[in-house]
Amino acid sequence: MTYTYIPKGVCSRKIDLTIEDGVIKSVRFTGGCSGNTQGVAALCIGRKPEEVIPLIKNIRCGFKPTSCPDQLARALEEASAQ
Numbered sequence: 001m002t003y004t005y006i007p008k009g010v011c012s013r014k015i016d017l018t019i020e021d022g023v024i025k026s027v028r029f030t031g032g033c034s035g036n037t038q039g040v041a042a043l044c045i046g047r048k049p050e051e052v053i054p055l056i057k058n059i060r061c062g063f064k065p066t067s068c069p070d071q072l073a074r075a076l077e078e079a080s081a082q
Contacts, residue, residue, distance in 0.1 A: 001082070005075030009066045012037060015075045022048055024076070032068045040069050049076040 005015045012032030018025040027041035044052050053073045061067035 001079065003075065003079035003082070005071070005078060007068065007071035007075075009064055010061065010068050010071055012068050012071065015072055017072075017075060017079060019049065019076075019079055024049060024052065027072065029068060029072075037068050040072060044072070049080045053077060 001020070002016065002018045005017070007013070007015060010032065012029045014030040016026075016028045016030075024044045024047055027044050029037035029041065040056065053076050056069035057073035059067045059069045
């Protein structure tokens with residue numbers, strides 16, 4: 001399943017992810033801090049969403065109430081609920 005999520009409150013503009021057989025196969029951020037988003041995405045590949053979500057949920061970026069990793073956690077939650 002491929003899922004597209006539009007993040008809120010961060011620099012990235014879109015998160016595309018693929019989950020197959022309950023495992024994250026790909027994560028791609030559009031916009032945001034390239035090195036950070038690529039690193040977070042790479043660490044998610046091959047893991048189950050329920051393993052990744054608690055690790056990255058509620059991370060903040062500076063004074064913002066959210067971050068790109070937090071938005072990815074929200075995307076994974078939504079995609080898993082479908």
